[in-house]
Amino acid sequence: MKSTPESVKISVYLSKVVKEIIYQIDLLCIWIGIILSGFYNGFFVRRSDPNIRLDGKVAIVTGANRGIGKEAAKKLALRGAKVIIAARDESMSQEVVQSIRQETGNEDVHFLHLDLASFSSIRSFATVFMATHSRLDILINNAGLVSPADKRITEDGHELCFQVNHLGPFLLTHLLLPILKKSAPSRVVVVASDLAFMTTRVDFDNLNSQKHYSGFTNYAVTKWANVAFAQTLAKQLKGSGVTVNSLHPGSIKTDIVREHHPFYMKVMAKLTAMTCISITLDQGSETMLYVATEPKLSQDTGKFFTNGKFFTLPKLCRDNQTVNRMWKTSAILTGIQG
Numbered sequence: 001m002k003s004t005p006e007s008v009k010i011s012v013y014l015s016k017v018v019k020e021i022i023y024q025i026d027l028l029c030i031w032i033g034i035i036l037s038g039f040y041n042g043f044f045v046r047r048s049d050p051n052i053r054l055d056g057k058v059a060i061v062t063g064a065n066r067g068i069g070k071e072a073a074k075k076l077a078l079r080g081a082k083v084i085i086a087a088r089d090e091s092m093s094q095e096v097v098q099s100i101r102q103e104t105g106n107e108d109v110h111f112l113h114l115d116l117a118s119f120s121s122i123r124s125f126a127t128v129f130m131a132t133h134s135r136l137d138i139l140i141n142n143a144g145l146v147s148p149a150d151k152r153i154t155e156d157g158h159e160l161c162f163q164v165n166h167l168g169p170f171l172l173t174h175l176l177l178p179i180l181k182k183s184a185p186s187r188v189v190v191v192a193s194d195l196a197f198m199t200t201r202v203d204f205d206n207l208n209s210q211k212h213y214s215g216f217t218n219y220a221v222t223k224w225a226n227v228a229f230a231q232t233l234a235k236q237l238k239g240s241g242v243t244v245n246s247l248h249p250g251s252i253k254t255d256i257v258r259e260h261h262p263f264y265m266k267v268m269a270k271l272t273a274m275t276c277i278s279i280t281l282d283q284g285s286e287t288m289l290y291v292a293t294e295p296k297l298s299q300d301t302g303k304f305f306t307n308g309k310f311f312t313l314p315k316l317c318r319d320n321q322t323v324n325r326m327w328k329t330s331a332i333l334t335g336i337q338g
Helices: 005-043 067-078 090-104 119-132 160-182 194-198 215-236 263-273 286-293 320-334
Strands: 058-062 082-087 109-113 138-141 186-191 242-248 304-306 309-311
Touching: 058 067, 058 160, 067 082, 067 090, 067 138, 067 286, 082 090, 090 109, 109 119, 119 160, 138 160, 138 286, 160 186, 160 215, 160 242, 160 320, 186 215, 186 286, 194 215, 215 242, 215 304, 215 320, 242 286, 286 304
Parallel strands: 058 082, 058 138, 082 109, 138 186, 186 242, 242 304
Antiparallel strands: 304 309
């Protein structure tokens, strides 16, 4: 029987509906897996080796004026490293600097202003740091935010969450590559999230929410982009002595969800904090410390970690076309060539 235009339209529509249903089922299965993994990791938190010394090493931790970044900075200082607190709020950061100095007895802890929502601030940070330091052994890209309830655009014209979580660290890491290579063996650690697994497709025409704004989707995409970034940079730096790995720190009792975030995110954060899925800031910093300092990982690069162990990369990270497109798009948006 010959197909009519109406039957073709119906067939196309039904095909789209079926694909969308399959997509949503896939997301549900991933979400269930994340929850189950959270329960397991909440009960069995692996710790890094506190006896590893970092004397003479220099480390940058972005967003280290609060949360797990602050905990990581304190532990790095306790192990003898010179630590740079790279953050936006100078008043809060200076208090953290003094607090860490007092708690660890390490006076070599300093603040250097960095606003990931501003490319000019990132470039200024990199210029000042490389002009005043001869080495960089550890770069921990920790700073990040959950998408606010309303769409916000940075001075560079990008959606706030996309720039702070992905484009900012992408640019910062590239600008610091000369000193990282000079200091090899050195490490780049990218703090992502298990929500990276929720990203099974990327709308490249909506990276800056040009068409529509969805806070949760935006956040998940930026966390996937973190993993894809680390994976790709690791390949590019193979043989340089610089390793690049990403990680999920765990579901942490933190204030990353603040006043300006959607009501449902606040509810989810509170519910998570009330269960064994949620771990403390101290526990949440441990995988970060493990990836940044564990001698056994000196040759491991391009990998994803959670709870102090290797974990499979998100499925979309195995899609070379999408991963390469994200890299090229990010390079264009940040003004990085290559």
